[in-house]
Amino acid sequence: MTLSTRSSRHEQGARHGPQTAKSQDNTGRSDIGRAEGFSDGVLAIIITLLVLDLKTPQGEPGRLLAGLLAQWPTYVAYATSYLYVAVIWLNHKATFKRIHTIDRGLHWANVAVLFTTALLPFATAVIADAVQKGNPSDARTAVGLYALVGALLCVSWLWLFHRLHTNPHLIESHVEEGFFQRERTRAWVGVALYVIAGVIGSVIAPTIALTIFFALAVFYGFTNEGLFAVQRRSK
Amino acid sequence: MTLSTRSSRHEQGARHGPQTAKSQDNTGRSDIGRAEGFSDGVLAIIITLLVLDLKTPQGEPGRLLAGLLAQWPTYVAYATSYLYVAVIWLNHKATFKRIHTIDRGLHWANVAVLFTTALLPFATAVIADAVQKGNPSDARTAVGLYALVGALLCVSWLWLFHRLHTNPHLIESHVEEGFFQRERTRAWVGVALYVIAGVIGSVIAPTIALTIFFALAVFYGFTNEGLFAVQRRSK
Amino acid sequence: MTLSTRSSRHEQGARHGPQTAKSQDNTGRSDIGRAEGFSDGVLAIIITLLVLDLKTPQGEPGRLLAGLLAQWPTYVAYATSYLYVAVIWLNHKATFKRIHTIDRGLHWANVAVLFTTALLPFATAVIADAVQKGNPSDARTAVGLYALVGALLCVSWLWLFHRLHTNPHLIESHVEEGFFQRERTRAWVGVALYVIAGVIGSVIAPTIALTIFFALAVFYGFTNEGLFAVQRRSK
Amino acid sequence: MTLSTRSSRHEQGARHGPQTAKSQDNTGRSDIGRAEGFSDGVLAIIITLLVLDLKTPQGEPGRLLAGLLAQWPTYVAYATSYLYVAVIWLNHKATFKRIHTIDRGLHWANVAVLFTTALLPFATAVIADAVQKGNPSDARTAVGLYALVGALLCVSWLWLFHRLHTNPHLIESHVEEGFFQRERTRAWVGVALYVIAGVIGSVIAPTIALTIFFALAVFYGFTNEGLFAVQRRSK
Numbered sequence: 040m041t042l043s044t045r046s047s048r049h050e051q052g053a054r055h056g057p058q059t060a061k062s063q064d065n066t067g068r069s070d071i072g073r074a075e076g077f078s079d080g081v082l083a084i085i086i087t088l089l090v091l092d093l094k095t096p097q098g099e100p101g102r103l104l105a106g107l108l109a110q111w112p113t114y115v116a117y118a119t120s121y122l123y124v125a126v127i128w129l130n131h132k133a134t135f136k137r138i139h140t141i142d143r144g145l146h147w148a149n150v151a152v153l154f155t156t157a158l159l160p161f162a163t164a165v166i167a168d169a170v171q172k173g174n175p176s177d178a179r180t181a182v183g184l185y186a187l188v189g190a191l192l193c194v195s196w197l198w199l200f201h202r203l204h205t206n207p208h209l210i211e212s213h214v215e216e217g218f219f220q221r222e223r224t225r226a227w228v229g230v231a232l233y234v235i236a237g238v239i240g241s242v243i244a245p246t247i248a249l250t251i252f253f254a255l256a257v258f259y260g261f262t263n264e265g266l267f268a269v270q271r272r273s274k
Numbered sequence: 275m276t277l278s279t280r281s282s283r284h285e286q287g288a289r290h291g292p293q294t295a296k297s298q299d300n301t302g303r304s305d306i307g308r309a310e311g312f313s314d315g316v317l318a319i320i321i322t323l324l325v326l327d328l329k330t331p332q333g334e335p336g337r338l339l340a341g342l343l344a345q346w347p348t349y350v351a352y353a354t355s356y357l358y359v360a361v362i363w364l365n366h367k368a369t370f371k372r373i374h375t376i377d378r379g380l381h382w383a384n385v386a387v388l389f390t391t392a393l394l395p396f397a398t399a400v401i402a403d404a405v406q407k408g409n410p411s412d413a414r415t416a417v418g419l420y421a422l423v424g425a426l427l428c429v430s431w432l433w434l435f436h437r438l439h440t441n442p443h444l445i446e447s448h449v450e451e452g453f454f455q456r457e458r459t460r461a462w463v464g465v466a467l468y469v470i471a472g473v474i475g476s477v478i479a480p481t482i483a484l485t486i487f488f489a490l491a492v493f494y495g496f497t498n499e500g501l502f503a504v505q506r507r508s509k
Numbered sequence: 510m511t512l513s514t515r516s517s518r519h520e521q522g523a524r525h526g527p528q529t530a531k532s533q534d535n536t537g538r539s540d541i542g543r544a545e546g547f548s549d550g551v552l553a554i555i556i557t558l559l560v561l562d563l564k565t566p567q568g569e570p571g572r573l574l575a576g577l578l579a580q581w582p583t584y585v586a587y588a589t590s591y592l593y594v595a596v597i598w599l600n601h602k603a604t605f606k607r608i609h610t611i612d613r614g615l616h617w618a619n620v621a622v623l624f625t626t627a628l629l630p631f632a633t634a635v636i637a638d639a640v641q642k643g644n645p646s647d648a649r650t651a652v653g654l655y656a657l658v659g660a661l662l663c664v665s666w667l668w669l670f671h672r673l674h675t676n677p678h679l680i681e682s683h684v685e686e687g688f689f690q691r692e693r694t695r696a697w698v699g700v701a702l703y704v705i706a707g708v709i710g711s712v713i714a715p716t717i718a719l720t721i722f723f724a725l726a727v728f729y730g731f732t733n734e735g736l737f738a739v740q741r742r743s744k
Numbered sequence: 745m746t747l748s749t750r751s752s753r754h755e756q757g758a759r760h761g762p763q764t765a766k767s768q769d770n771t772g773r774s775d776i777g778r779a780e781g782f783s784d785g786v787l788a789i790i791i792t793l794l795v796l797d798l799k800t801p802q803g804e805p806g807r808l809l810a811g812l813l814a815q816w817p818t819y820v821a822y823a824t825s826y827l828y829v830a831v832i833w834l835n836h837k838a839t840f841k842r843i844h845t846i847d848r849g850l851h852w853a854n855v856a857v858l859f860t861t862a863l864l865p866f867a868t869a870v871i872a873d874a875v876q877k878g879n880p881s882d883a884r885t886a887v888g889l890y891a892l893v894g895a896l897l898c899v900s901w902l903w904l905f906h907r908l909h910t911n912p913h914l915i916e917s918h919v920e921e922g923f924f925q926r927e928r929t930r931a932w933v934g935v936a937l938y939v940i941a942g943v944i945g946s947v948i949a950p951t952i953a954l955t956i957f958f959a960l961a962v963f964y965g966f967t968n969e970g971l972f973a974v975q976r977r978s979k
Contacts, residue, residue, distance in 0.1 A: 067306035071772035080318030083785030103882035177338035302541035400666030411574035537776035550788030647808035
């Protein structure tokens with residue numbers, strides 16, 4: 040924030056009289072600030088949820104090492120779920136950075152994103168449990184559940200991006216045209232791939248589905264154009 | 275932040291008189307900012323509480339799908355509770371946006387709102403459990419508990435709105451006259467309907483009570499005049 | 510925050526050159542802001558901890574009402590603990606409002622306050638359990654534990670207030686002289702009364718101790734001079 | 745915030761060029777602000793995780809005191825883990841205070857720090873459990889696990905400090921040259937000592953390892969040059 044702009048904002052505020060002054064009386068957070076703070080809180084809780092599942096194994100004395108090693112699927116589930124929620128947080132940050140003003144519809148789309156994200160640790164834990172037990176039928180069910188949660192997650196982002204694309208007044212003016220249209224396409228790819236992975240995983244082979252799940256998380260982690268743009272800017 | 279700047283800021287503050295000085299030396303959050311941050315934290319925890327109840331079903335191998343499906347009341351409870359807390363967060367945001375300054379009484383009313391909201395996941399889980407088990411007597415009890423929590427929640431909002439209506443100096447000057455009087459009426463409607471639903475549900479039919487509960491959550495989600503005003507303003 | 514002061518802060522910043530400008534480059538939170546945000550997060554978690562203990566009673570079908578009623582000590586524990594943490598949050602807010610700059614010692618005193626506050630729900634739950642079971646010897650133990658936690662809590666506030674009193678450069682200049690000396694006395698009263706209550710409760714009668722505990726929570730809720738000052742200012 | 749002010753702010757922003765406009769239209773948090781808020785949330789949850797393990801002992805009536813005393817390793821674990829996470833929070837604050845702008849790589853290093861910190865309560869609980877049970881073989885395993893988590897934690901800080909050292913444009917200009925090079929060395933010391941402690945503890949004597957663990961936590965608490973600098977500045 041540069042000094043010159045700051046003060047000119049004030050001059051301008053003075054010109055607009057009491058109404059502008061008032062909006063500065065309340066020194067609370069802005070609408071976007073509160074939505075970001077609330078989202079950060081929810082995502083911080085979700086990201087640490089699975090660590091609660093890491094428990095001291097209760098076996099016979101002298102068998103602690105074996106007990107710890109047997110919990111490996113829980114460790115993988117914790118790491119995977121943690122990384123995915125981190126990717127979602129980075130995407131969330133990149134999106135909200137481009138929002139100029141937030142309306143009721145956008146609030147609800149954001150609430151939907153948080154809702155579906157909160158289901159990720161549960162779906163991941165179900166897969167971890169199925170992998171540990173090794174029953175093929177349960178593995179198919181677990182993969183199907185994860186695909187369902189993943190597809191719902193992409194649908195909620197789709198809603199958010201669609202609303203932003205069709206309501207340009209909600210977007211910051213510096214955002215390149217077509218940005219949220221491309222984001223919407225990215226979300227559509229996710230919906231399609233999660234549905235395909237779910238069908239393949241439930242019917243043919245769960246391993247193929249797991250590969251698609253992994254690829255999608257990496258895809259969202261790396262192709263986030265918003266983040267690339269941020270990087271460019273900070274150079 | 276260097277000491278020199280700090281002290282010169284003091285001097286400058288002194289020029290503008292004690293009141294101004296006070297509000298800016300401390301670069302921490304304002305009273306309203308902290309109340310909002312604390313409330314966002316509490317509401318973020320409450321909204322994710324029920325997701326902790328989503329556990330991998332522990333049945334025989336090959337029965338995962340059946341186990342997951344049998345948990346449906348927990349999913350409904352999670353979704354319902356999540357949506358209701360989201361509505362409360364939106365109402366909270368719309369209310370605090372209109373608060374100019376916050377006094378001790380307002381802090382306590384806010385604490386009461388958070389206290390009663392925190393009981394919602396518990397009351398919802400009790401209903402989900404009663405629905406799953408299907409005992410008619412327990413269903414009446416569960417519905418009665420939920421109605422009690424819902425009525426207490428509305429009473430706490432009533433307290434908040436009443437205090438704001440009777441202490442106009444706490445409200446931002448741009449808020450239309452009678453705004454918090456109307457909000458108070460909305461809260462009274464809630465208290466009355468939760469009591470009626472509780473009596474009907476405990477004595478006659480729990481299903482009617484559930485319908486009223488659902489209608490009330492939708493009512494608060496859609497008739498929040500504060501939110502409508504925000505939308506109007508951002509157009 | 511008034512317009513005029515804002516801009517004059519900038520002019521002054523310009524006078525002090527690059528160093529001042531730099532501290533505005535980082536648009537992150539200030540030291541006090543982060544300490545407040547972190548404290549708000551910890552206190553938000555603590556205040557909702559006991560609600561996790563509210564569980565659907567698992568009894569025979571048709572016995573839900575009896576099961577819910579039998580949990581009454583948990584409800585009392587939740588309400589008491591919630592109110593006490595709310596009082597602590599209000600005291601925390603009133604204290605940090607008066608802090609001008611925060612040093613390492615102050616950070617540690619703050620961390621100590623959060624640490625001892627986090628023990629409150631545990632001590633409260635132990636009392637609730639002892640009350641429910643009705644064993645006189647256990648009641649004495651539970652009351653002794655609570656007195657210990659209460660005394661430690663007051664010691665941590667004592668540390669915070671002592672440091673602020675003996676380091677006036679850490680305090681905002683508008684704070685009346687002797688403010689934190691009086692706060693320190695208030696904390697001493699707490700330490701003494703918790704020790705006395707602990708001794709009486711463990712040796713003579715737990716009921717007397719519970720009365721002192723309750724009186725102390727009310728005392729801290731109402732005699733917080735900081736809050737009174739805030740109220741005066743907002744009139 | 746009224747529409748009129750918003751748009752006039754745009755105009756004014758336009759005068760100062762696109763870059764300025766970008767940083768101020770959106771009244772949400774900055775990138776650093778959000779990273780700090782999210783980190784504070786995650787660390788607040790981690791620091792209170794172990795308090796969830798403090799449960800009312802469920803023994804025979806009249807045996808509450810014995811039950812409470814038998815839980816002593818849990819109390820030590822809670823205190824140790826709490827103090828260590830507090831030290832990490834102070835280091836985190838001191839580091840982010842020196843960050844000028846944050847890029848994708850820095851975000852990921854930060855996410856790694858939070859990930860490894862979240863494993864601390866788990867590793868601490870495993871040690872507490874092994875100490876309580878007294879099996880020598882399990883004590884070695886527990887000490888090895890803690891050393892592994894500690895080493896990973898230092899590796900994540902190493903990543904963060906290395907990135908800051910090799911990308912000077914990410915650092916505030918007032919930071920002394922070589923600051924993050926020294927921090928990097930501090931992290932290397934940690935990695936080496938945790939590996940050594942792990943080997944000694946698993947092969948020779950767990951007690952020596954515990955002493956090194958304790959010394960390292962104290963070392964990071966006191967030698968944080970960032971904090972010393974802050975103290976100097978505030979004098």
